[in-house]
Amino acid sequence: MRDFAYHQPATVPDAVALLGSVSESRPIAGGMTLLPTLKNRLASPSALIDLAGLPGLQSIEERSFGLAIGALARHADVARSRLVATRIPALARLAGSIGDPAVRHRGTIGGSLANNDPAADYPAAALALGARIVTNRREIPADDFFLGLFETALGPDELITGVVFPAPKRAGYAKLRNPASRYAVVGVFVAETANGIRVAMTGAGNGVVRVPEFEQALATSFAPEAVAHLRLAPDDFASDMHAEAAYRAHLASVMAARAVADALA
Amino acid sequence: MATITGVGAAPLRKEDLRFLTGRGQYVADMKRLDMAIGVFVRSPHAHAVLKGIDASAALQAPGVLAVLTGQDVAADGLGSLPCGWAITGKDGVPMKEPSFPILAQGKVRFVGDMVAFVIAESIEQARAAAELVIVDYEELPAVVGVLEAVSDGAPQLYDDVPGNLCCDWALGDEAATDAAFAKAAHVARLSLINNRLIGNPMEPRAALAEYNPGNGHYTLFTTSQFPHVVRWLMSALVLKIPEQKVRVVAPDVGGGFGVKQFLYGEEAVITWAAKKVGVPVKWVSDRAEGFMSDRQGRDHVTEAELALDENGKFLGFRVHTLANMGGYLSTFGPNIPTNLYAPLLGGVYTTPAIYCNVKVVFTNTVPVDAYRGAGRPEATFVVERIVDVAAADMGIDRVELRRRNMIPKEAYPYQTPVLVEYDSGDPVGCLDRAETVADVAGFASRKAASRAAGRFRGLGYSTYVEACGLAPSRFAGRLGARGGLYESATLRVHPTGQVTVLIGTHNHGQGHETTFAQIVSERLGIPFENVDIVFGDTDKVQFGMGTYGSRSLVVGGSALNKASDKVIAKGRKIAAHLLEAGEQDIEFEAGVFSVAGTDRTKSFVEIALAAYVPHNYPLEVLEPGLEEQAYYDPINFTYPGGAHICEVEIDPDTGVVRIERYTGVDDVGTVINPMIVEGQLHGGIVQGIGQALCEAAIYDDQSGQLLSGSFMDYCMPRADMSPHMDVSTHSTPCTHTPLGVKGCGEVGTIGSPAAVINAVVDALSHLGVTHVDMPATPNRIWRVIQNATLPRALAAE
Structure with missing residues (x-):
């Protein structure tokens, strides 16, 4: 970790002003990602703007x-x-x-x-x-x-x-946790909302995405079987040392089905 | 009458008061007023020519005291890190032993290899300056896997080590084994990988060194499992300074697992640097540095063949292994995949002919050395896996096949065809008991229930034996050990009858302060509370080979027992004098010397006082004082063993393996403290589960970068992966250690990987799966299921 200045603004406008005026500054809340990054010297902001003291934001x-x-x-x-x-x-x-x-x-x-x-x-x-x-x-x-x-x-x-x-009519979430990092290898959140079925998937690749294939299938039948065997193309999934793309693609269906079961439970 | 807390008692651990109340004394916590901080500059490349180092900018950075490089090491005429074992290959060819410099010379050979040491007034200054050291590397192609390293055209780590082959080693009678295969009714075959592991003790390595110009003395505080050996090797062979002028202290150490039982370059560099810069120098590894510099474990590629007759009797066993040494030979490196591996390939079976060939190979990875179990988990995994493969091949129940080949209790001592003679054991008894405890009879209904829920349940056995209590020195010497493997203990009885034990083993989690005090309490009949155990300081303790290889109780405890004998013998002389009786008439029991058949007695405390206030004392024939020292060199290894049964449930949709229950029945000989033994078994089993299910050091095969270089990517076993473990002992006392003990520190790690993987394979056997490599991660299990079911699905279409 390199040295940095530390600010504890009392209000949101103060925090925003500090972020604007102190170059190379970074806001910090829980620090669960930023602190390890600093400790490994992968980032070296000149200042941390600690948001923890901002009033009323924990409600x-x-x-x-x-x-x-x-x-x-x-x-x-x-x-x-x-x-x-x-x-x-x-x-x-x-x-x-x-x-x-x-x-x-x-x-x-x-x-x-x-x-x-x-x-x-x-x-x-x-x-x-x-x-x-x-x-x-x-x-x-x-x-x-x-x-x-x-x-x-x-x-x-x-x-x-x-x-x-x-608030949705019903919703469910299922994921497979990476046993080391505890992040989702693949996680699927399904929700039956006022605007229809919405399904979002994390862990699959470059960021959270909606999954139209699942949404359409669940719009027809909101049941685990509707998605359990619906195979997504592995090409759209990341492959790394923890999970190959084909496995992630498979997990997407499994987790979607489990998320629906969770929503129905 | 004194309260004895002796053999078989389970008092709470003496050391836990300081650990649990934050009173432990760890190297990283130590401070000196004028202390400087050192940071190592490590190679970012797996293989490169070191063309030059420009430290000028670093030297001018604020607070910097020195930047030391390999050139300085050479200029001061320092030696390289010695290897403690010189193994000899087939046809008498000695192993290749390239130099392992303490700071890189000419080349770097793994990511993390040390190229410079930057010393500054603060850690921030040292880190900042380390980033200013400009190292000119000419990158070379790297090789990380053993199969690739021995292939034609592979990058060569050393000019004088052709094919990266350190040693082509073998054990056993090849001709007899070939003959056994020639008459076999069936040959079972298995190819497997034993995954590379990173020990990751909770406390990272650290060192603090100081030099006193007034008397020329060096003091090194270090996270070591064997401070005397560090002093010996470092002073004599690396720094070339008088051994008595070096004090090495290993205070409280937060876990070792083997990682801290080697002489590391960091220790030598820091000790050398303390004199050069004139102030104490401290270095503390962070976790990332530990991943790239702590010696790693395992990493084998193996082909095994088991020859059986038509009844399933084992006739011969042939094993070919490629063992990864990493970039250099570490302290015990070449010993682990050879002498601590091949002699265990007999397992608990009567296999008459065994041949094992091990090719010890250099690669551009962190050096590999002992890690909890060290060679024996690898051997057990090969044996216990191929027994299951053979059983499946021949359609014989795997438990029945084991029973047909197990060494019966009455056949001990049992000479194997691979050097070792097991003194005692009862593998059948362990297995019988484990089957009962594990409720094997109820497995079929549990499996059916899992199946109904869409899950696959499997049961796995590992009936193993290991060799520990390292080691008979003469035997080890024949195998290439350059040191002895005895242990020493001094039993110092104070005038008040209180006792201090000075012992050469090192306690870093094993509970020695409790177990050894129990031995003294038992032997001398004095309260357990009256005994303190001192270890880890070369200025206090006479000598010691340290703690590893499940040797502390077996060898150190035996030394302590021997010292107790001597104290009792002298006490008997003193008592005879005081009680005016013949020495042969003096009995000693429960802390009281008495004249046989009379009520005339002297307590141990009275005898101790008489020894230090020798007014009425036979000074003409007996020295005052009551302190005895003993060195104990074992006459054989000890052979703990047992039966482990693991029950898993696999979710085929995700590939997740859950361990539903785990049973261990282990023969560790006489048990001194059953609570500590249970704790050692629990920890060892979880470490084995870690290897079986989640741990893997993965290197990029092109760049040689360690990909699993943090806890985000390297999966340590967690509490939520740990099953309920039902562990118990079924002991046959060791016939050659005075206390009957066999050691228990490694048994869990040795027995468990095969039990877990055998259970996983059993769960998948209906799909035709015959082997799963470790770690059995969810992705790997899913892939195995896909590969097993896909062809069938296609055929059905």
Whole structure:
């Protein structure tokens, strides 16, 4: 880790101002990705802008359409929230399955979405549920937010302040965890929403994507059998030392079926 | 009457108070006022010519005290890292032994090879300066796999090691084995890979060295399993300084598993550097550095053939193995896949003819050396896997096949055709008990229930034996050991009757402070609380070969027992004098010396006091004081063994293997502390499960980069992968160790990989699967299922 300056802004505007004025600065929330990166000297920001002290961003609130979750809500908070368990139980289960207990007690939903790791869990939920990402400047529909490998629609001085999730009629999530990293080898989130069936997949390649094949099949029949044997083309999947593309493509169907079963349970 | 906490008792571990309350003393925590910090510059290339090093910018960076390179090493006339074993190949050809410089000379041979040492006032300064060291590399093609390394046209690591072949070694009677195959009714064949592992002890390696110009003394604090050997090899062969002027201290060490039982270049460089820069120098490895520099384990490619008669009796066993040594010979490197491997290929069976050829091969990877089990897990895996293959081939139940070939209890001592003679054992008894504990009788219904749920259930056996208690020195010397393998213990009785033991083994998680105190409590009849164990400091402890190869209790404990004998013998003389009786009439039991047949007694405490206040004492014939030292050199290896049964369930949709239950019945000889033995078994079994299901050091075959170089990519076994383990002992006491002990540190790691993989193969056997390589990851299992079912599916279409 190299030396860096450390700022603790008291308000979102202060944090945004620091990000704009301090060159090479980076915001930090839970730090679950950034800290290991710094420790391995793979990044060396001049300053860290710690968002942890920003007031009011840890809340989980009910809205008529669903839930509004503050950017600094930790995975463990979401996992054990009665509100989440009532309105979007699949989201609570997903949060409770992220990483390990240490990660769940440090990592935040805003941090996970802003990082957009191609194997992270939250992006799948956000995309499948048709969430809107709230920033200091605007609201970004999830469909427009995730732009591929660690890329998002966030501008350089833009901070996520919260996420609003429309409650689905039903939803489910299933993944195969990489036993080493605990990231999803493949994870599939299915949701029956007011706007129809939405299916998002993480871990498959360069970032979370919707899966039209699954969506169409489930629109016809919302049952595990509808997707269990629906084979996606391996060409669209990543191949690495943990999983070959054909295996990931296979897992996509398996996890889709399990996610539907989870939604129906 | 003293309270004895002796053999068979299970007191809580003495050492845990300091570990659990943060009072441990680890090298990384140590500080000196004027201490400097060192950082190693390591090669980013797997194979390259080292054309030059420009340290000028680094030397001018803030806080930098020195930048040391291979040129400085050469200028100071330092030696290279010695190899402790000189094995001899077929036809008497000695192994090739290229130099292993402490800082690279001329070439680098793996990613992580050390090229420079940067010393600065702070870690930040040292790291920043290390990035300013400009190294001019001319990259060369790299080779990481053994099959590729011995192929024509492979990149050559050394000019004088043709074909990268360190040694073409063999053991056993080849002609007799060929003859056995000639008359065989069936030959089972198996090709397998034993995956490379990275030990990853919880505490990374670290060292702190200081030099005192006032007396010329060096002190090295290091994370080592054998500080005396570090001192010996480093002073005599590398730094060329008088051995008595070097003190090596290995304080609390957070796990070893073999990783810390070698002399590392870092230790020598830091000790040398402390004198050069004139202030204490410290280095602490981080995890990433550990991945690329801690010696790694296993990495074999093997072809095995088992010859059987028509009744399934084993006639002959032939094994050809290519063993990866990495880029250089580490301290025990060439010994592991040869002497600690081939002699175990007899297993617990009566196979009369065995021949094993091992080609020991250099590659552009981290040097490979001992890792928990060291050679014996590899041997067990080959034996126990091919027995299952043979059983399937011949349509004989695999348990029945084992029983037909097992050495019966009454046949011990049993001379194998591959050097070793097992002194004792009862493999049939272990198997019987394990089958009961594992509820093998109920397996069929559990399998049917799994099948109904769409899952495949399998049962795997591993009936294994290993050789530990390293080692009889004379025997080891014949096999190429350059050192002895005895152990020493000093039993110091204080005037109050309290005891300090100074022992040459090293406790880094094994519970020695408890087990050894139990031995003294038992032997001297004094309270367990009155015994302290001192280890790990060459200025305190007379000498020691250290802790590895399940030797501490077997060899160190035997030395301690021998020292106890001497203390008791002297105490008997003192008691005879005080009680005015003949020495032959003095009995000693439970801490009391007595005149046989009388009520005249002296307690151990009274005898100790008399030895140190010798007023009424036979000074003419007996020295005052009560302190005895013993060296113990074992007369044979010990041969723990047992039966492990693993039950797995496989989800065919994902390929995930779940271990449903695990049973181990192990013969570790006499058990001193059953709780510690159970803990050793649990840990060892989980380590074996790690090898079987998830751990793999993977190198890019083009660049030679370690791809699995972090915990994100290298999968350590986790608590949620660990099954309920039902472990117990079925002991036959060792016939040649004075306490009857056999050692238990490695048995779990040795027995378990074969049990797990045999269970996995059993679960998939209905698909025609006959072998699965380790680690049996979900992707690999899925692929195996695909490959097994795809042709059938196509045929059905």
